[in-house]
Amino acid sequence: MAVILGEWDQRPIAISVKRNCLTISIDGPVDADVFSYDMAGRMWTAYLDQISYRRGLDGKMIAKWRLEGQQRDRRWLPQAEALEIEEQARQQIRGLFEAITSEQATLNTPLPQNATPLFDRVIAFDRERSIRDSGQYFEIYKPVGILPPDQYMAVVLQATEGCSFNACTFCDFYRDRRFRIKSEAEFREHVEAVKDFLGEGMSLRRTIFLGDANSLVVPTKRLITLFDVVGDTLDVEALGGIYAFLDGFSGEKKTTDDYAELYKRGLTRVYIGMESGSDRLLEFLNKPGRTDQAVQAVRAMKSAGVAVGIIVLLGAGGHEYSKDHINETARAINAMKLDLDDIVYFSELLISEGMQYAQDAFAANLHPMTHEDRLEQQRAIEKRLKFSRGGGTPHISRYDIREFVY
Ligand code: SF4
Secondary structure, three states, rough: EEEEEEOOEEEEEEEOOOOOOEEEEEOOOOOOOEEEEEEEOOOEEEEEEEEEEOOOOOOOOEEEEEEOOOOOEEEOOOOOHHHHHHHHHHHHHHHHHHHHOEEEEEEEEOOOOOOOHHHHHHHHOHHHHHHHHHHHHHHHHHOOOOOOOOOOEEEEEEEEEEEOOOOOOOOOOOOOOOOOOOHHHHHHHHHHHHHHHHHHHHHHHOOEEEEEEOOOHHHHHHHHHHHHHHHHHHOOOOOEEEEEEEEOOOOOOOOOHHHHHHHOOOOEEEEEEEEOOOHHHHOOOOOOOOHHHHHHHHHHHHHHEEEEEEEEOOOHHHHHHHHHHHHHHHHHHHOOOOOOEEEEEEEEEEOOOOHHHHHHHHHOOOOOOOHHHHHHHHHHHHHOOOOOOOOOOOOEEEEEEEHHHO
C-alpha cells in the first residue's frame, strides 16, 4: 500500500493506493472529505460534509449521519441525488488529479505507476457510466434481498432464486419471485457475467456468497456441481471461501459427509435464520422447521469444519412470547456448541404494513416490544449463553437489515 501526502489549494490531502481500492482524503474547513473507489473506478464509500455514503453495486446509495447528542440516522437517496453525490466526488477527484499533473498540488512522493490508470477510471465513471453500470447489474442479478452484515462485500452468485418457503409471516424479501434452482449451464453463464461486471472491482470483494435465501436446500449432488462451477470460474480460496444462507429445514437433510464435500469446495460459513429456539414462536411465525432440526444441522456443519452464523429475531411474538423466546433460544444456541469461528446475530423484527405478521399479532392481541424491550431481550438471551472454554466465544453482533447494501 502506498500513502501519499500532499497539499492542494492549502488543503492537506492524502492518497492511498491499495491493492484493491483507491482512497482520497481532502481536508476542508470543518472536516476532510474522503472518497474510496474500487479498481474499476466505481464509488464505494464517500464522506462528504459529515455525512457518510455507501454506494451499492446496483447504484443505490445509503446516507448515514449522527447529529450531536442524537442517535445515528440513515436514509436511502433517490437516484438523482445518489448520482449527484457521485458527480460531486468525481469533480473533486478530477480537480485534484489535474492539479497533481500540472504540479499545482504538491506531493511528498510521486504517485505510484498504478495510480494514474486508477484516477483515469474514477474520472471516466461519470453519470452515464454509473447509470449503465447499474443497468448491467440488473441484467445479471435479481434484486439481492438480504445478506448477513459481514457479507456486504461478498461476490454474490445467485445459484438459486428466491426462497423455497416464502411463507414466514415477517419476511417479504423474496415475494417477487418463485424459487428455482439454476441449471449448471445457466449458473455458469451467471458467474461469468458477474465476473465480467465486477472486472477489476473484484479485488475489493472479500468472500463469495451463494444466494438467494436458501441455496443450501439444493440437493447435495446438484449443489456440488454448482460449487464446482464457482471453483472453475473464481479463485475461491483467494476470495475467502463460500458463504450461504440455510433458512428453514425441509427436503433432503444434509449429513456431516455432505457438508464435508462442500467444505472441500470452499464452504466456510452457513447463516441460519433460526429466529427463535421456541417452537411455539416458530409456529406462530409460520417458520418452517423446528429448533431441534436447526441444532442437528449446525452440529453436522460444525463436525465438517463449516462455521455458522445464527440469526435471532428480537421482539418476535411481542411480550407474550418473550419468556419462552429467551429461554428456548439460549437453550438452542447452547446446544449448538458454537465456538470462536461462529457468529450470533441479533436482528430486530421490522414489520411493514400488509405483512401477515401484523395481522396475526393483532388477532392474537400481542403487545409489541419497544426497542428498549428488545435490547433487554437480547441481554437476557446473552446472559444465559454458555460456551466452552476450549472453543472460545462466538462473535455476537447486531444485524440491522435496513442498512443492507450490496
Ligand atoms: S425461510 Fe427465510 S427467506 Fe424464506 S420466507 Fe422465511 S425468513 Fe424469509
